[in-house]
Amino acid sequence: MVLKITGLASAICTQRVLTLLHEKDITDFEIIPISLADMKGPAYLKLHPFGKIPVLDDDGYILYESRAICKYLAKKYAGQGTKLLPADEDLKGYGLFEKACSLESSYFNHPASEIADLKLFKPAYGAGQPDEVVVAKQVADLEKVLIVYDGILATQQYLAGDELTLADLFHLSYGTVVKDLGYSDIFDKLPNVKRWFDSLQERESWKKVPSTVKFIEGLSGKH
Numbered sequence: 001m002v003l004k005i006t007g008l009a010s011a012i013c014t015q016r017v018l019t020l021l022h023e024k025d026i027t028d029f030e031i032i033p034i035s036l037a038d039m040k041g042p043a044y045l046k047l048h049p050f051g052k053i054p055v056l057d058d059d060g061y062i063l064y065e066s067r068a069i070c071k072y073l074a075k076k077y078a079g080q081g082t083k084l085l086p087a088d089e090d091l092k093g094y095g096l097f098e099k100a101c102s103l104e105s106s107y108f109n110h111p112a113s114e115i116a117d118l119k120l121f122k123p124a125y126g127a128g129q130p131d132e133v134v135v136a137k138q139v140a141d142l143e144k145v146l147i148v149y150d151g152i153l154a155t156q157q158y159l160a161g162d163e164l165t166l167a168d169l170f171h172l173s174y175g176t177v178v179k180d181l182g183y184s185d186i187f188d189k190l191p192n193v194k195r196w197f198d199s200l201q202e203r204e205s206w207k208k209v210p211s212t213v214k215f216i217e218g219l220s221g222k223h
């Protein structure tokens with residue numbers, strides 16, 4: 001049965017799911033594009049009451065929220081591709097994994113998504129150029145998060161320990177947008193963060209995912 005994912009390959013949250021699909025060597029999937037208007041229409045709101053992408057349809061089992069979709073698929077396809085989750089019997093590993101996932105959603109996601117919104121999405125959709133003081137505050141907030149990450153990554157390879165997990169991959173889409181928007185120095189000047197993030201961006205799974213910045217700037221005629 002083909003997995004159906006309503007989403008856009010250029011959209012941040014769909015990219016989380018795409019990266020997971022590539023890591024797990026899942027090829028039986030279909031991306032079903034949707035317009036912004038249809039996302040807010042009654043039919044789609046039955047699938048995703050917040051009217052966002054992505055939504056997974058696995059043979060009638062409907063799931064939304066990109067991180068939940070990734071965790072579900074990583075467990076469903078546990079026997080293939082990169083492991084990405086702690087073993088079922090590894091209780092402490094599970095705690096460390098959930099903690100690392102929480103670091104991304106609680107501390108990293110907000111400033112990184114604000115930078116993307118202010119510098120990329122809002123200007124592309126007609127909101128004009130942002131107040132650079134507001135942008136600088138978000139960049140400074142993200143930098144503080146990365147400084148803490150650098151300390152964590154001084155003694156381990158990845159955020160949940162020495163093995164790559166979904167928690168690391170969840171950083172890729174917004175992290176790459178922030179770097180592509182010209183803020184790579186906040187990653188690159190921290191040696192452990194640089195090693196960690198470069199290694200994520202070098203993964204074959206991520207190389208297959210299209211660049212959001214190029215796509216959006218293409219829409220607004222910058223390329």
Ligand SMILES: N[C@@H](CCC(=O)N[C@@H](CS)C(=O)NCC(=O)O)C(=O)O
Nearest residue numbers: 011012013014052053054065066067
């Ligand atoms: N926490 C949600 C966020 C979903 C989300 O905000 N998706 C964006 C695209 S990355 C979207 O649908 N934007 C259109 C809108 O907000 O109207 C997830 O991870 O799936």
